[in-house]
Amino acid sequence: MKIALLFTSKAGMAASLRRRVEETAVVDDAEPPPLDALAECDSDETIEAVARALRSRHEVVPIESDEDAYPRLRALRPDLVFNMSERLFGPNREAHIPTLCEILGLPYTGSDPLTLSLCLDKSRAKEILSYHGVPNPAFWIIEPGEEIPPGVVLPAIVKPLFEGSSKGIKNNAYVASAAELSERVREVTGLYKQPVIVERFLSGREFTVGMLGNGPSREILPVVEIDHSLLPPGAHPVYSYEAKWIWDTPENPLEIFKCPAAVPEDLRAEIEAVTAETCRILRIRDWCRIDVRLDENGRANILEVNPLPGVLPNPEDNSCLPKAARTAGYSYEELLLRVADEAALRWGIAGRGGRS
Numbered sequence: 001m002k003i004a005l006l007f008t009s010k011a012g013m014a015a016s017l018r019r020r021v022e023e024t025a026v027v028d029d030a031e032p033p034p035l036d037a038l039a040e041c042d043s044d045e046t047i048e049a050v051a052r053a054l055r056s057r058h059e060v061v062p063i064e065s066d067e068d069a070y071p072r073l074r075a076l077r078p079d080l081v082f083n084m085s086e087r088l089f090g091p092n093r094e095a096h097i098p099t100l101c102e103i104l105g106l107p108y109t110g111s112d113p114l115t116l117s118l119c120l121d122k123s124r125a126k127e128i129l130s131y132h133g134v135p136n137p138a139f140w141i142i143e144p145g146e147e148i149p150p151g152v153v154l155p156a157i158v159k160p161l162f163e164g165s166s167k168g169i170k171n172n173a174y175v176a177s178a179a180e181l182s183e184r185v186r187e188v189t190g191l192y193k194q195p196v197i198v199e200r201f202l203s204g205r206e207f208t209v210g211m212l213g214n215g216p217s218r219e220i221l222p223v224v225e226i227d228h229s230l231l232p233p234g235a236h237p238v239y240s241y242e243a244k245w246i247w248d249t250p251e252n253p254l255e256i257f258k259c260p261a262a263v264p265e266d267l268r269a270e271i272e273a274v275t276a277e278t279c280r281i282l283r284i285r286d287w288c289r290i291d292v293r294l295d296e297n298g299r300a301n302i303l304e305v306n307p308l309p310g311v312l313p314n315p316e317d318n319s320c321l322p323k324a325a326r327t328a329g330y331s332y333e334e335l336l337l338r339v340a341d342e343a344a345l346r347w348g349i350a351g352r353g354g355r356s
Contacts, residue, residue, distance in 0.1 A: 001058045001059070001078075001079040001080050001340075001344065001349070002058070002059045002061070002076075002078045002079045002080075003054055003058045003059065003060050003061070003078055003079065003080050003081070003082050003340065004060075004061050004062075004063050004072075004073060004076055004078040004080075004081045004082070004106075005047070005050060005051050005054065005060055005061065005062045005063065005082045005084070006063050006065050006069065006073075006081055006082065006083050006084065006085045006097045006108075007042050007047045007050070007062065007063075007064065007065060007084050007085060008040070008041045008042060008064075008065045008084075008085045008086045008087055008088070009041060009042055009043075009044065009047060009064060010041040010042070010043060010044075011044070012041075012064040012065075012066055013041045013066075013087075013088045014041075015066075040086040040088075040163075040164050040167065041086060041088070042084065042086075043312075045312075045313065045314075046311065046312055046313060047062065049311075049313035049332065050082070050084065050311060050313075050336055052333075053332060053333040053335075053336040053337065054082060054336055054337065054340060056333055056337070057337060058340070060082075061076060061078065063076075065085035065086075065087055065096065065097050069097065069100065070100050070103075070104075073100060073101070073104055073106060074104055077104075077106070078106065079107070079349060080106075080107050080108065080109065080340065080343060080344060080347070080349065081097070081101050081106050081107065081108035081109065082108075082109050082336075082339070082340055082343075083097050083098060083101070083108050083109050083110050083308075084308060084311070085097040085308075086164070086308060091117065091120060091121050091161075091162040091194070092113070092116075092117045092120075093120070094116040094117065094119075094120050094307075094308055095113035095114070095116045095117045098110070098111075098112055098113045098116060099113045107343065107344075107347035107349055108343065109286050109287075109339055109340060109342075109343040110285055110286050110287065110307060110308060110339075110343070111282075111283065111284055111285045111286070111288075111307040111308075112283070112285070114283075115282055115283050115284060115285070115307060116307055116308065118282065119282060119284075119305040119306070119307050120162045120164065121161060121162045122139075122159065122161055122162065122197050122304070123139065123141050123161060123197055125282065125305055126139055126302075128281060128282065129278060129281060129282075129302055132277075132281050134274060134277055134278055134281065134302055135274065135295075135299055135300065135301045135302065136301050136302045136303070137157075137199040137200045137201075137202055137293075137295075137301055137303070138153060138199070138200040139197050139198060139199045139200070140152050140197070140198045141161065141195050141196070141197055141198075142185055142189070142195060142196050142198060143189075143195045144189040144190070144193070144194070144195065145189070148178070148181060148182055148185065152181065152198055153200045154175065154176055154177065154178070154181065154201075155174060155175060155176040155201040156174075156175055156181065156198050156199060156200055156201050157169070157173050157174060157175075157198070157199045157201050157238065158173050158175055158181065158184040158185060158188055158196055158197075158198050159173060159188070159196060159197050159198075159199070160188055160192040160194055160195075160196060160197075161194050161195040161196060161197050162194060163192065163194075164304075164306065164308075167192075167241065168188050168191070168192055168241070169238070169239075169240050169241055170240050170241050170242060171235055171236055171238065171240045171241075171242050171243075172184060172236075173236075173238060173240060174201065174236035174237075174238050181198070185198070199303075202293045202294065202295045202296070202301055202303075203237075203295070203296055204293055204294025204295055204296065204298060205225060205263075205293070205294050206225070206226045206228065206237075206239060206291070206292070206293045206294075206303075207223050207224060207225050207226065207261055207263075207271060207291070207292045207293070207300075208223075208224045208226065208289055208290065208291050208292065208320045208324075209221070209223050209224070209271060209272070209275045209289065209290050209291075209292060209324075210224075210287075210288070210289050210309065210320065210321045210324040210325065211275065211276075211279055211284065211287060211288040211289070211290070212286070212287055212325075212335075212338055212339070212342065213286070213338075213342050214285055214286065214342060214346055218276065218279065219328075220272045220275065220276060221321075221324035221325055221327070221328050222259055222260035222261075222324050222327040222328055223259070223260055223261040223263065223268060223271055223272075223324075224257055224258070224259040224260075224261060224320050224323060224324050225257070225258040225259070225261035225262070225263070226239050226256055226257060227256045227257070227258060228256070230254065230255055230256040231243055231247070231254070231256060232247055235247075239291075243256070248318055250314060250316040250317060253316050253318055254318065257318055257320070257323060259323050259324055259327045260327055267298070267300070270299075270300050271292055271300045274292065274300050274301075274302060275290045275292065275302075278290055278302055278305060282305060282307075284305070284307050285307075285342075285343075285346065286339050286342045286343050286346070287307075287309060287321070287339045287342070288305065288306060288307050288309060289306045289309035289310075289320060289321045290302060290304070290305050290306065291303040291304040291305075291306070309321040311332075311335070311336070313332050321335070322335060
């Protein structure tokens, strides 16, 4: 197959961010972007590793997901778009490239624009899951400038409403008093220019679960546990931005991940069931990673749904989907090819190089 690899590079989005800052600064003296603004973007190393994996079987054309992506896709007309684009601006940014694909009639990997937008907006995903009885922490949405609503249960976690890669979830996202809550809400709404979601803090063990495939044949990868007891002294029991990007380095990796997680069979079955049901309800396609935490009663709750999971290539980077896939017996190359195969099969184009 001819595959267009659509990515969001740190360099490409930094250029877009500079243009946006320059444009808005003229109008309203805009504040500089947060330091973690590019956290969701992929490094050149990751982009090259994904391209190399796909090239083992397919022709691959890398395309940055910038303003030129549409004419390039229209001219190329690939058999399949391998979408790993996060984009940078707005609550629907992860839906930009799939929407272009649908306009052009191009098959693409992963979930559709609606699912991607719903999952990025944490409140919308939680509302749908709650309607279907899928357990998740109680939450409150606070718009910029609004007062803290009554009834917020502490301790809590304060997050930007539509960010990923732990953007805005620093060690101080854990708040235990009304004063801390107010301060953190002001900080996050001011810095990220969006509402915050305040979630009741769950005190139990935390896990993340990778998924591959679709429907009844969907494969649940070995469960990864994030062991908060191994975080640095003084850290709150949260997988924060610092834990993901600052304290954990390839030279000195945090040994907080256990895969497969050491859990009783009944708990493993519960975690797998609630994550599989989440994929079904939200119509996740091809691949996903879902974060789960136990409440005080040991019940598995959905924390986050990541239909565009990170795929850092080096084991030392502790990227959880590749980690789970390695435990299941997949090489990095096999993981990426499996995603392309699943999409080709779903779109009925397996005869052009996908799984037959």
